[in-house]
Amino acid sequence: MWLSLNDPRLLLIVGELILLIAVLIRVRSQRQARRRRVEAELRRRHLAWVARQEQADGERSAAQAAETARAEQHAVAQQALHIADEIAGGLAHDDRARERSTDQAGSAPARAAAEAYSAHTGTLGRDTAEPAPGKGTRRARRLTDAELRRLVYSLITVDQEGWRRWQGSPDQKGYPRVWLSDVRKWTQAYRLVYRWEQGRIPTGWTIDHTCGLKDCMDHLECVTVAENVRRRHARERGELPIGHTGMVPPRRAV
Numbered sequence: 667m668w669l670s671l672n673d674p675r676l677l678l679i680v681g682e683l684i685l686l687i688a689v690l691i692r693v694r695s696q697r698q699a700r701r702r703r704v705e706a707e708l709r710r711r712h713l714a715w716v717a718r719q720e721q722a723d724g725e726r727s728a729a730q731a732a733e734t735a736r737a738e739q740h741a742v743a744q745q746a747l748h749i750a751d752e753i754a755g756g757l758a759h760d761d762r763a764r765e766r767s768t769d770q771a772g773s774a775p776a777r778a779a780a781e782a783y784s785a786h787t788g789t790l791g792r793d794t795a796e797p798a799p800g801k802g803t804r805r806a807r808r809l810t811d812a813e814l815r816r817l818v819y820s821l822i823t824v825d826q827e828g829w830r831r832w833q834g835s836p837d838q839k840g841y842p843r844v845w846l847s848d849v850r851k852w853t854q855a856y857r858l859v860y861r862w863e864q865g866r867i868p869t870g871w872t873i874d875h876t877c878g879l880k881d882c883m884d885h886l887e888c889v890t891v892a893e894n895v896r897r898r899h900a901r902e903r904g905e906l907p908i909g910h911t912g913m914v915p916p917r918r919a920v
Contacts, residue, residue, distance in 0.1 A: 732914070739884075739916030742863050746819060749862075753816035808848040815862060818844055818855050822883050828915030830883040832856070840880040860886045878908030884915070 670676075809817070821834035821844065832842035832855060842855040860873050867873065867888055874894045877885040878901050889897070900906040 736914075736916050743916065746863070749812075749815055750819050753812045809846065814844075814846075814858070818858055821855070822859075827910060829910055832881040832883055836881065842881060842883070856883060856886055859883055860888065864888070877910055877913070878906065879910070882910075 821832065821842075822830050823833050825831050834855065835843055835845070837843045837852065837854075843852045844855045844858070845851075846853055854873075856875075857867065857873055861867060864886070870891065871888050872891050872894050874887050874889045874897055875882055875885055876887050876897075879885075897906060901908055
């Protein structure tokens with residue numbers, strides 16, 4: 667049945683069609699909005715998962731690096747103890763040989779000369795200021811590398827936190843030093859420890875205590891003089907920390 671333009675039912679049908687189209691448009695808009703919210707939520711969850719994975723990877727890498735560093739420090743400590751044991755055995759052998767040679771000396775003047783020489787070298791080996799040499803002053807024998815290591819490591823102790831600290835004489839700036847009786851001069855003990863444990867120091871470079879504590883014998887790093895000066899000024903300004911707060915000491919060999 668055809669409707670005329672003047673039929674009132676035509677207006678009703680047109681109105682219903684318009685309402686239906688509006689409802690369809692609204693439903694479509696709601697679906698698109700809901701889809702965008704779901705996509706945003708999925709994207710947020712994915713980014714959070716990626717961040718957690720990156721954090722876990724970073725933590726694993728840090729744990730592996732820390733474990734490697736602890737293993738290296740443990741190996742260094744084991745090597746130092748092994749060297750100390752070798753030095754102790756060598757010194758004991760030298761002492762026995764010296765005692766046998768002293769017993770074999772048949773004359774009293776020879777024994778007196780040996781005792782005077784021993785007392786003289788013992789005085790030079792003390793951690794005190796060396797008197798100016800005069801006439802008749804006898805130069806002490808040159809220390810071997812093993813004896814020098816024994817001397818330096820005997821002046822290093824482990825504090826309550828587990829870090830190695832220098833217990834010998836410091837210089838005017840507070841850095842560890844050791845007296846060499848054979849050449850009659852002081853030398854920097856921390857440079858010797860770095861050379862024995864980490865290798866040669868390049869010409870023109872210096873050693874920096876990365877923890878900022880001058881008597882610490884663990885945190886030694888070879889840097890340029892300019893970098894050493896930059897770090898010192900940064901610590902004075904408070905830009906770099908000083909001390910062992912937050913650090914984990916290596917496990918020392920018993």
